[in-house]
Amino acid sequence: MEALPRETIVDVLESRLREDILTGRHPAGSYLPPERTLADGYGVTRNTLKHAFARLMQAGLLETRHGVGTRVRDYLRLGGADLLPMLVRHSPDWIGEIFEVRRSIGALIAERAATRATGKQQAELRALLAAVREAPDADAVQLADIEVHRALARATGNRVYVLLTNTLFNAYLPVRAALAGPFEDPGAAHGRLEPVVEAVAAGDADTARRAAEEYLTVTERIMLEGLA
Structure with a gap:
């Protein structure tokens, strides 16, 4: 130990x-x-x-x-966004504001990724999505899910989106254990994220944006219920 x-x-x-x-x-x-x-x-x-x-x-x-x-x-x-993890530790009220940004940035990233992802990146996204379903526990599912979102950000070809994605994940690391609700069932977690990845892989920007908005809204609700 x-x-x-x-x-x-x-x-x-x-x-x-x-x-x-x-x-x-x-x-x-x-x-x-x-x-x-x-x-x-x-x-x-x-x-x-x-x-x-x-x-x-x-x-x-x-x-x-x-x-x-x-x-x-x-x-x-x-100050900059690097203060967010400390502010979340100080007051969970910051989580709501982080989730608001998560929704808007996440939907935009999915839309951009759908128009810019290379064939190699599309294959990587599908492989990372499969890892979500195969993860052994909620913590591993959550980490696998995060890697899908990092890959979506990379697929935009814009490094600022990558850094923003990292920042948002780092921001709620202090309370990550309390946000495990959407990841307790690997199959369900995979099913929620699959429409986003498939729309990006198909190059359908409008569908990718809508799928991301749905995914982010649903997972946010589950996470906030866990915090409550």
Whole structure:
């Protein structure tokens, strides 16, 4: 068995600071108290505080100006999609907004893939679809399903769609286990996704878009029921 990772004091402090920022205790644009004051307030050393600051700066929530101080960034104005996994961990409310984007982007990707997929890509899509039906459990079905969507994005020939697809999947990774509803039955999961793949393979853009919209709407409903 693999040992579970243990939380360090830096992990705990990072989490506490992140929550204090996202809940508005430290509002966007404000400067944090001096390091010594903040460290005393959280009951940690300044060295521990610096390590937590470094993580939050990397995450895009803080910025430090030498001789001025550490300021909370306005992540909604300046941040990127890489913040989504952290925001989902903070509040599941973000899932609804992610699903809205998933529906619109997913339908567009299917439509584009239908007009641009090569013969090799069409064959790859069918092979990946078959892997969904053959997967042994819900987790494996979900991962196999994800690979179909990555392949659809690649088939558009547009690398931005590929990155957007990766971003959306990464965004709900923190709650992926709670979104397994559509993947518990491999045959049913395969059946829901098959019309999308077949329309793309047939080069039928309108049908691919409609099939994707249906697939994304149905799976979203099942996933949200699981979260509820």
